[in-house]
Amino acid sequence: MATRDELAVEYFKCTKRERAVFEAGIKLGTVYHQFIGTPVSASNVRSLEKAIEEGVKVQPFVDDVEVRIDRKSLRKKRNEFDYQSLTGAMLDVRVGIRIEEIFVVARMRYVEELNYPLMFVERISES
Numbered sequence: 001m002a003t004r005d006e007l008a009v010e011y012f013k014c015t016k017r018e019r020a021v022f023e024a025g026i027k028l029g030t031v032y033h034q035f036i037g038t039p040v041s042a043s044n045v046r047s048l049e050k051a052i053e054e055g056v057k058v059q060p061f062v063d064d065v066e067v068r069i070d071r072k073s074l075r076k077k078r079n080e081f082d083y084q085s086l087t088g089a090m091l092d093v094r095v096g097i098r099i100e101e102i103f104v105v106a107r108m109r110y111v112e113e114l115n116y117p118l119m120f121v122e123r124i125s126e127s
Contacts, residue, residue, distance in 0.1 A: 020099045021121055023061045024106035027095045028119045031056060031067070032108065038086045041077070045069050048086070056095060063103065064096035070110075088117030101127050 012019050031052055040048055049067045056065040070090045077083065089110040097104045105123040110116070 016099050016102045017104075017124060017126075020061070020097045020102045020104040021106070021124070023099070024095055024097045024104045024121065025119065027056055027059055027062060027065075027097070028093060028106055028108045030059070031091070031093050032088060032117070032119070035086055035091075036088055039083045040069065040074065040086045040090070041084060042071070042074050045071060045074065052093070061097045061099055062095065063098040064094075066094045068092040091117060094122070103127065 012022075014022070034055070035048075035052055038048060049069055052067045053065050056062055056067075068091075069086065070092070073087075073090050075084060088108075092107075092109040094105060094107045097106070103123075103125045104121060106120065107122045108117055108119045111118045
């Protein structure tokens with residue numbers, strides 16, 4: 001009996017390399033659209049980074065993930081009702097995707113000259 005992976009392959013009209021890049025994009029898009037707006041502070045920043053990493057790790061083909069939230073952008077609460085929300089400019093996410101011998105490292109980070117949290121392919125290798 002074919003595995004789920006073997007059955008899914010027929011739907012991808014692309015190379016393994018292209019599929020790995022596609023999967024990396026899915027993971028970064030998930031992080032952005034799921035977590036932007038999450039309340040963040042100096043007291044929960046590490047637990048939020050860890051929660052994002054653990055959420056990504058359970059997705060298919062994820063070999064490694066690292067999430068960093070810019071601590072310099074965090075501010076003190078002004079009053080008991082004040083809180084800060086996570087923005088794309090605060091995130092630096094690197095995800096490693098492995099499909100057989102193909103390994104893709106993709107990243108999302110704020111690029112100052114673009115004034116934008118850019119998602120891009122950092123490296124592709126084959127072993």
